[in-house]
Structure formats: structure tokens, C-alpha cells
Amino acid sequence: MDLGVKGKKVLVTAASKGLGKACAKAYAEEGAQVFIASRNKAQLDRAANEIIEQTGNANVEAIVCDLTKSQDIENMMQSIGRVDILINNAGGPPAGKFNDFDDADWQHAFELLLMNIIRTVRAVTPAMREQQFGRIVNITSSSMKQALDGLLLSNTFRPAIVGLSKSLSQELASDQILINSVGPGTMETDRIRDIYKQQPSDESVEERLNKAGTNIPIGRIGQPEEFAKAILFLGSAANTYITGQTLIVDGGAMKTL
Numbered sequence: 001m002d003l004g005v006k007g008k009k010v011l012v013t014a015a016s017k018g019l020g021k022a023c024a025k026a027y028a029e030e031g032a033q034v035f036i037a038s039r040n041k042a043q044l045d046r047a048a049n050e051i052i053e054q055t056g057n058a059n060v061e062a063i064v065c066d067l068t069k070s071q072d073i074e075n076m077m078q079s080i081g082r083v084d085i086l087i088n089n090a091g092g093p094p095a096g097k098f099n100d101f102d103d104a105d106w107q108h109a110f111e112l113l114l115m116n117i118i119r120t121v122r123a124v125t126p127a128m129r130e131q132q133f134g135r136i137v138n139i140t141s142s143s144m145k146q147a148l149d150g151l152l153l154s155n156t157f158r159p160a161i162v163g164l165s166k167s168l169s170q171e172l173a174s175d176q177i178l179i180n181s182v183g184p185g186t187m188e189t190d191r192i193r194d195i196y197k198q199q200p201s202d203e204s205v206e207e208r209l210n211k212a213g214t215n216i217p218i219g220r221i222g223q224p225e226e227f228a229k230a231i232l233f234l235g236s237a238a239n240t241y242i243t244g245q246t247l248i249v250d251g252g253a254m255k256t257l
């Protein structure tokens, strides 16, 4: 299938590693012009070089941006100009229960998970409307559908992204701008390893990751590249009629309808 992303300008935020980087690589493999953003320049440059090396696509550019800062987002958008395909990703919020968080924690999670998307969508949609083409995909979490134990901030803001995206899908569809949200189940990235490391256990992280996989119908946890395939299709010209939807990529783990 021709995905129609060759030459398209794609921005993947929070893409120096993990799911964001895998998505950026998937677009680079398809010949897109890819911009990756995150806070740490050295890590970001390493990711860009790795993607260029692995895909043979030299059109991969790294842009330093802290997604919790409106000025950073504005600067990033100005330096990129028109964006055809926007993949919104961000770092995950810390784990914890209600009494663990103060106002600053709530504000930070709001800026990181929700406000970041509002700002990037605001920046990209004028040009998308003009050219009558745009694809936006939000990387969220399975918590957009079912609350996760000990992840209160995620459980609060991920469903808000779904509400925002559904409303936006209605406003943007007549200009051929499609927006969807994709939630990972358990994918093998630093984020998951860090969460496992924080949990006291006699078993190694590796052992526990393998064990976690046995509770998933597919029989293992997922790889970032498997997640990226879903993003790539939804955020491509080949997707012509899916908008305002949520998709969970979790090997069949969740039982909600």
C-alpha cells in the first residue's frame, strides 16, 4: 500500500527515544521529511543520526523543545513552518495516588500531557486548512479507556485528550484534517523499564517483563516498532476516513469494548 507520506513534513514530538523515536523512524523509512523534538540536544542528535543511518533518509532534523514550555513550542513551530503530519507524544507523568501530588504536579502534568497538544494543534492547523490536508495522531495510553493502578495523573489527562480529539475531529474534518489517538499497552521502552525498576522485587526487570508478557494474549509485551505501524497508517494519506477514534495497541491485553 502506498501510504502517501513520501516528501510530507512530519513532526514527531518527544522522539529522542522509545515510541516517539520508533514512529519517527517509520516515517523516515517511507521517505518523509521528519522533525524530531525533545529536551536533550545530545540525545536528540544521537536519535536523528541513528534514524538517518538506519533508514538512509537524510531528511531527519532534531529540534530542542521542552513541551511544557509554550515559548519552546512556538519557537519549534516557527523553525519548522508548515507541518503535514503531526504526531503528538510526550513523556509519561509520574506514578502516584491523589495525596502524592500538589498543585505544581497537577500543573506540570496538564502542561505536559494536554496543553502541549492544544498548542501544537493550534500551530499546525492553519496551514493544514489552507492545503486541505492534515493528519494528527496523539500517543496516549490505555488509560484513555481504562484507569491504570497508581497512575492518577495519566488516568485524568489521557481521557481529556480523547475528548479534545473527538471535538477537534468534528471541527477539522471538512478541511480534510483527521485526528486520532493511539494508546500503547505495555511496550518495551525506557519508560516501562523505569516503572519496573521503581517497584521493589526480588526478580530482575527482564524476568518481570517476560512474566508480564505471559498475561497478554499475544504472549509477550510489544516492541516500539509494532506500535509505530499503527501511528504510521493513521497519520498517513492512506487514512482517508478514520477520524476522532481511539485505538489501543496492546496485544489484546485490555478487555474493555
Ligand code: NAD
Pocket (backbone or CB within 6 Å): 013, 014, 015, 016, 017, 018, 019, 020, 037, 038, 039, 040, 065, 066, 067, 068, 089, 090, 091, 092, 093, 112, 139, 140, 141, 142, 183, 184, 185, 186, 187, 188, 189, 190, 191, 192
Ligand atoms: P520514553 O521514556 O522511552 O520516552 C519519552 C520521550 O519523551 C523521550 O524522548 C523524552 O526525552 C521525551 N520527553 C519527556 N518529557 C519531555 C518534555 N517535557 N518535552 C519534550 N520531550 C519530553 O517513553 P515511551 O515509553 O516512549 O512513552 C511515550 C509515551 O507513551 C509516554 O507519554 C508514556 O506515558 C506513554 N505510554 C507508554 C507505554 C509503554 O508501554 N511504553 C504505555 C502507556 C503509555
